[in-house]
Amino acid sequence: MKQILIFLTLIFMITTLKSQTDRNVQDAQGLGVGADAPLFRALDADSNEFSLSETLKEQTVVLIFYRGFWCPVCNKHLSALQDSLKLIEETGAKVIAISPEKPEYLDKMAQKSGAEFTLLYDEDYKIADAYDVTFKPTSMQLFTYNTLLGGKLKKTHSDESQRLPVPATFIINQKGIIVWRQFNPDYKKRASVDDILKALSRNGVSQQNKNILSAY
Numbered sequence: 001m002k003q004i005l006i007f008l009t010l011i012f013m014i015t016t017l018k019s020q021t022d023r024n025v026q027d028a029q030g031l032g033v034g035a036d037a038p039l040f041r042a043l044d045a046d047s048n049e050f051s052l053s054e055t056l057k058e059q060t061v062v063l064i065f066y067r068g069f070w071c072p073v074c075n076k077h078l079s080a081l082q083d084s085l086k087l088i089e090e091t092g093a094k095v096i097a098i099s100p101e102k103p104e105y106l107d108k109m110a111q112k113s114g115a116e117f118t119l120l121y122d123e124d125y126k127i128a129d130a131y132d133v134t135f136k137p138t139s140m141q142l143f144t145y146n147t148l149l150g151g152k153l154k155k156t157h158s159d160e161s162q163r164l165p166v167p168a169t170f171i172i173n174q175k176g177i178i179v180w181r182q183f184n185p186d187y188k189k190r191a192s193v194d195d196i197l198k199a200l201s202r203n204g205v206s207q208q209n210k211n212i213l214s215a216y
Contacts, residue, residue: 025135028166030183037063037172038130042098042120045106050120053176055094060203061172062088062196064097065133065165067187069108070151074099074167077190078113084193085117091200093171098122100157100164123158128165133183136163171199179203 031037039053055061064081066074078097081088088095095117099109106119120127128134137145142162145151153162169191171180180199182191 023135024138025166025185028133028135028185030133030166030168030181031131031170031178033178033181035178037170037176037178038127039176040127040130042122042127043103044118044120045103045110047103050096050118052096052172055096056172056174056176058174060091060093060174060200062093062095062200063131063170063172064095064191065128065131065168066097066099066109067145067164067167068099068101068151068153068156069105069112070145070149071187072149073188073190075109075112077167078109078115080193081196082114082116084197087193087197088200091197093200094118096120098127098165100125100128102156102158105156122165125158125161125163125165128163131165131168131170133165133168134163135166136161169196171196171203173203 037052041049041051044050052061064078066078068074081095081097085095097115097117098120099106100122101109103121106121109115109119122128125134142153146153153164154160157163166183166185167187167190168184169182170178173179180203182189182195
């Protein structure tokens with residue numbers, strides 16, 4: 001009986017792992033507005049630990065999932081956020097961007113995009129899985145990402161599954177609730193600075209910051 005239980009447990013674990021690694025982009029739905037934001041700890045480019053729960057004690061968080069330093073659209077998106085970072089921070093929010101790339105590759109993204117906000121390493125895709133944004137690219141997509149764009153996902157990620165996050169943005173208030181999101185399986189569709197600022201304004205910035213937003 002014990003051997004049967006062990007066998008069934010192994011089958012369940014293998015099936016669960018397979019379902020996670022074989023998900024296509026349409027399977028990822030992303031957590032919705034009103035959901036509790038999964039708390040996490042992760043390392044930045046200097047291997048310092050970031051804690052979401054500790055940060056939320058002080059600030060609202062703008063949480064961004066991006067694919068990697070090799071992604072031109074990600075570079076452009078993070079560059080745009082950096083260009084208007086002061087406007088976002090003046091609302092009292094902190095910008096955090098997450099990818100499955102190891103800490104040494106976060107530096108490459110910072111260099112390419114000019115990002116001075118926090119970039120985090122999502123080891124084993126735990127954070128992306130928790131926010132339901134993880135998927136497995138098609139073979140043709142992987143050829144493009146790995147060979148043409150130089151992503152080398154098996155090398156830059158924590159394992160060889162070559163999963164990626166759907167690029168998405170979540171605004172998390174200090175109560176730990178997702179109050180706004182931008183989620184689209186089309187990797188070219190991203191949250192603009194204007195989208196983020198308007199969402200922050202709707203979710204409780206000060207009158208002074210509303211004046212800043214109206215001038216933007």
